[in-house]
Amino acid sequence: MPSPLSKHWSLEPTRIFLNHGSFGACPDFVIAEQRKWQEQMESEPVRFFEDEMPMLLKKAREVLADFLSCSSEDLALVPNATTGVNTVLRSLVFSEDDEILVPDHAYQACRNAIDFVAKRWGATVVTVPIPFPIDGPQTVIDLMLNAATEKTKLVMIDTVTSPTGLRMPFEELTQLFEARGIEVLLDAAHGIGMIPLNLDELGASYVTSNCHKWLCAPKGTAFLHVRQDKQHKIQPLTISHGHTFPLGTTTRFRHEFDWTGTQDISGWCALPKVISGMEDMIEGGWDTIIQHNHHLAIEGRNLICKTLGIEAPCPDSMIACISTLQLPGEQLPFEIMHEPDPLHEILSSKYNIQVPVWSWPSPAGRYLRISAQLYNTIEQYQVLADALKYELNLE
Numbered sequence: 600m601p602s603p604l605s606k607h608w609s610l611e612p613t614r615i616f617l618n619h620g621s622f623g624a625c626p627d628f629v630i631a632e633q634r635k636w637q638e639q640m641e642s643e644p645v646r647f648f649e650d651e652m653p654m655l656l657k658k659a660r661e662v663l664a665d666f667l668s669c670s671s672e673d674l675a676l677v678p679n680a681t682t683g684v685n686t687v688l689r690s691l692v693f694s695e696d697d698e699i700l701v702p703d704h705a706y707q708a709c710r711n712a713i714d715f716v717a718k719r720w721g722a723t724v725v726t727v728p729i730p731f732p733i734d735g736p737q738t739v740i741d742l743m744l745n746a747a748t749e750k751t752k753l754v755m756i757d758t759v760t761s762p763t764g765l766r767m768p769f770e771e772l773t774q775l776f777e778a779r780g781i782e783v784l785l786d787a788a789h790g791i792g793m794i795p796l797n798l799d800e801l802g803a804s805y806v807t808s809n810c811h812k813w814l815c816a817p818k819g820t821a822f823l824h825v826r827q828d829k830q831h832k833i834q835p836l837t838i839s840h841g842h843t844f845p846l847g848t849t850t851r852f853r854h855e856f857d858w859t860g861t862q863d864i865s866g867w868c869a870l871p872k873v874i875s876g877m878e879d880m881i882e883g884g885w886d887t888i889i890q891h892n893h894h895l896a897i898e899g900r901n902l903i904c905k906t907l908g909i910e911a912p913c914p915d916s917m918i919a920c921i922s923t924l925q926l927p928g929e930q931l932p933f934e935i936m937h938e939p940d941p942l943h944e945i946l947s948s949k950y951n952i953q954v955p956v957w958s959w960p961s962p963a964g965r966y967l968r969i970s971a972q973l974y975n976t977i978e979q980y981q982v983l984a985d986a987l988k989y990e991l992n993l994e
């Protein structure tokens with residue numbers, strides 16, 4: 600039942616894995632490539648870190664920059680998007696007059712970082728309610744723009760929202776906000792490998808994206824892109840040697856981000872092979888992967904909607920490779936948000952399906968999010984749909 604391409608992954612063969620969105624999943628060649636770098640690191644650690652590492656990380660940045668249409672000099676390698684978001688927020692200086700704008704669909708960990716920083720500076724967080732179901736991207740644009748004031752200093756936008764799986768009109772929003780002098784921090788945790796990104800054209804002040812999700816890179820690989828004119832304001836969360844290194848021909852941004860202490864850099868070293876290996880996995884390479892996953896997510900969503908007799912909550916244009924649906928039937932009390940939903944456990948243990956189920960306040964209810972990756976097939980969503988129909992007493 601999984602796709603023929605699932606042979607490239609070591610996922611449990613009988614498991615219906617419909618949650619690539621949470622942590623990604625690495626093909627075997629990626630794991631092998633990372634191990635190769637780990638072995639090289641351990642065979643001569645001093646030579647590896649002192650002599651080889653600078654060129655290896657430079658190469659990783661160059662390959663990423665090529666993929667993202669930007670300069671490798673503007674990229675910093677960070678372990679995850681949470682770190683990327685924190686790096687920006689905790690570097691910036693705010694005042695009591697400043698407002699930080701954020702839609703209510705933001706990822707909670709990143710929202711926490713905004714609240715933490717705003718409290719420290721006495722700044723105000725303005726939360727913009729975005730409806731769900733939603734009629735189209737223009738609604739998001741109108742609501743976000745209406746909420747901006749002359750006090751708005753920063754806006755955090757997702758490329759694709761985590762709880763509601765919405766592809767946001769982030770290109771238009773970035774252009775509109777940056778043109779007004781409001782800095783955009785793009786949370787592209789679901790970004791690279793999921794949707795085409797052209798960072799120079801986009802023009803956001805700050806972009807962070809996980810490579811370990813849709814690029815299928817090893818866990819702990821992400822990047823932070825800082826526009827050149829903003830780099831003097833941003834420092835890594837960890838201050839290290841680069842803070843005082845003589846500048847030479849490089850920038851303080853490079854010095855500070857290129858060394859933040861000893862750590863396992865094998866995931867980043869694997870990035871060139873990850874990008875080329877995935878490109879070779881399917882005819883048409885990355886364009887085909889993105890299109891394939893996009894179409895499968897829509898097909899899977901439509902099939903579940905039809906089986907359960909529910910409407911799709913957003914137009915196809917607001918779907919990338921994940922899709923969230925509000926489940927019909929008896930709704931659980933909202934307090935369940937901080938507890939695991941029993942339906943997740945039933946789907947896992949009784950049907951061997953891995954798919955997230957959670958509650959969401961607006962409208963209050965129980966939600967399910969599917970993901971689509973090369974190893975999935977439409978039959979897997981049918982099994983899920985039939986299981987849901989039975990468990991939700993919709994027969």
Ligand SMILES: Cc1ncc(COP(=O)(O)O)c(C=O)c1O
Pocket residue numbers: 620621679680681682705706708709757759760761786788789809
């Ligand atoms: C929108 C969004 N932002 C940030 C994150 C955090 O990613 P990480 O845990 O890799 O830092 C996620 C994770 O799912 C996410 O969906």
